[in-house]
Amino acid sequence: MWLSRLVIILIVVALSYPAGAQQPKKVPRIGVLTNAHGPEVMPLWEALRKGLSEHGWVEGQNIFIERRYAEGQVERFPSLAAQLVSGNPDLIVAVSTLGARAAKQATSTIPIVMVYVGDPVGDGLVASLAQPGDNVTGLTFLVGPEMVGKYLELLKETVPTVSRVGFLFHQATPPIFLKEVQAAAQVLAVKLQPLKVQSPNELEGAFATITKGGATGLLVLPHPFTYAHAKQIVDLAAKRRLPAVYGFRESVEAGGLMAYAANAPDMFRRAATYVDKILKGAKPANLPVEQPTKFELVINMKTAKQIGLTIPQSVLYQADKVIK
Numbered sequence: 001m002w003l004s005r006l007v008i009i010l011i012v013v014a015l016s017y018p019a020g021a022q023q024p025k026k027v028p029r030i031g032v033l034t035n036a037h038g039p040e041v042m043p044l045w046e047a048l049r050k051g052l053s054e055h056g057w058v059e060g061q062n063i064f065i066e067r068r069y070a071e072g073q074v075e076r077f078p079s080l081a082a083q084l085v086s087g088n089p090d091l092i093v094a095v096s097t098l099g100a101r102a103a104k105q106a107t108s109t110i111p112i113v114m115v116y117v118g119d120p121v122g123d124g125l126v127a128s129l130a131q132p133g134d135n136v137t138g139l140t141f142l143v144g145p146e147m148v149g150k151y152l153e154l155l156k157e158t159v160p161t162v163s164r165v166g167f168l169f170h171q172a173t174p175p176i177f178l179k180e181v182q183a184a185a186q187v188l189a190v191k192l193q194p195l196k197v198q199s200p201n202e203l204e205g206a207f208a209t210i211t212k213g214g215a216t217g218l219l220v221l222p223h224p225f226t227y228a229h230a231k232q233i234v235d236l237a238a239k240r241r242l243p244a245v246y247g248f249r250e251s252v253e254a255g256g257l258m259a260y261a262a263n264a265p266d267m268f269r270r271a272a273t274y275v276d277k278i279l280k281g282a283k284p285a286n287l288p289v290e291q292p293t294k295f296e297l298v299i300n301m302k303t304a305k306q307i308g309l310t311i312p313q314s315v316l317y318q319a320d321k322v323i324k
Contacts, residue, residue: 028057028279031084032067033103034095035074036228041250047265048093051272057279070099072200072228074172077102085110091278093271094138096223098172100125104136111284113274114138115267118222119174120289129289137284138274141222141262143291148177148221149184150260151245154297155217156188158258158315159243162217164191166210166242168233170225171198177221200229207236215242222247222261230254241307252298252323257307258315262292296320 037045049059057063066087068080081102084092091111094103100114104125114125117140126132129140142148156162167181178194185192193213195206210218218237220226226233230251237244238255246252246259274287300323304311316322 027062027064028091029064029066029087029089030275031087031089031092032065032095033077033081033084033092033099034067035070035099036072037067037069043265044268047268048272051269052275054269055272055276057272057276072225074098074225078105081106091275093275096227097123097125097174100136100138104134108135110135111278112136112138113271113278113284114140115271116141116264118142119176122174122176126289129291131285132287132289133285135284137287137289139267139271139290139292141264141267141292146180148180148247149187151219151221151247152181152184152188152190154258154260154315155219155243155245156190158245158311159217159309162190162243164193164213164215165217165219166195166207166213166215167192167219167221168195168197168206168226169221170223171196172225173221173223181219181221197225200232203229203232203236207240210242211240218242218244220244220246220251220256226251230256238303238306243304243307243309249296249298252300252303255303256300257303257309258297258299260295260297263294263296266294267292298323 059065068084070076070080077098085106089110091113092103093113093115094100095115097117100112100117103112112135114136115138120126120140121128125136182192193210193215195209197203197206220233227248231254234251234254234256244257246256247261249259249261249264252259270290277287278284297319298321299311299319302324
């Protein structure tokens with residue numbers, strides 16, 4: 001009797017599940033390690049979300065995203081990376097060279113998609129652009145270190161009389177970029193006034209040094225630090241009526257004079273392609289690092305007027321966007 005009842009129960013349970021029914025799939029978890037999350041970077045995150053949605057990934061539905069922000073304190077990256085790794089996500093999206101480096105130091109197994117890094121090979125993040133190796137791949141914002149010379153060329157073309165240029169950079173900027181700027185300065189017969197900083201508290205003093213040294217132009221190298229503190233840097237340059245070239249479009253939108261840079265939202269949208277491929281089984285080691293294909297020159301005419309500068313037509317013709 002008991003055997004017959006058991007058979008009936010098993011039949012009922014079996015019939016309660018449709019044929020071919022499977023257990024619910026695990027929802028992938030993505031860790032994000034970045035510097036800032038204010039309104040100035042919202043277009044970047046919107047671009048990433050758009051890219052993910054293009055591949056069928058919707059946050060809160062079939063993918064979870066856990067974020068960690070350094071809030072301008074880049075020394076926090078290692079501890080924030082460790083926090084993400086402790087949660088064992090399926091993948092980490094690391095923004096900037098420092099973020100990617102911290103993530104790689106925290107794990108050698110979890111896939112890492114780096115975004116907006118400078119020299120991934122020189123910094124030891126990947127073995128090569130074509131064959132990254134290990135667990136890191138993604139996108140770099142520079143075609144090569146030689147691109148930073150373009151910033152100085154633009155400044156010289158915009159202000160032909162400039163002969164001494166303040167050169168603001170974070171102490172963690174890869175040395176190869178500094179060498180390229182110095183090489184360009186020699187060709188253009190411009191003297192550089194290097195200003196190395198590591199804290200926002202040093203910016204006021206750095207600009208005082210620029211003024212004292214007689215610089216009539218400013219070059220700000222792209223770095224997570226100069227991105228996070230763009231508004232402060234832009235305001236200090238305007239206060240001293242310094243024509244400046246930046247490596248981020250967002251600096252110009254914050255009031256800077258001009259920038260030549262990779263299209264950042266496009267890069268973040270493209271990062272979603274790497275996320276999609278890895279979640280579907282691809283290995284980071286086999287996914288080549290992508291270099292930017294879209295660059296833009298952005299000029300702020302309002303700022304030019306405020307500092308009493310007339311932008312040459314030859315420069316305006318090159319502009320992809322002019323802010324009036």
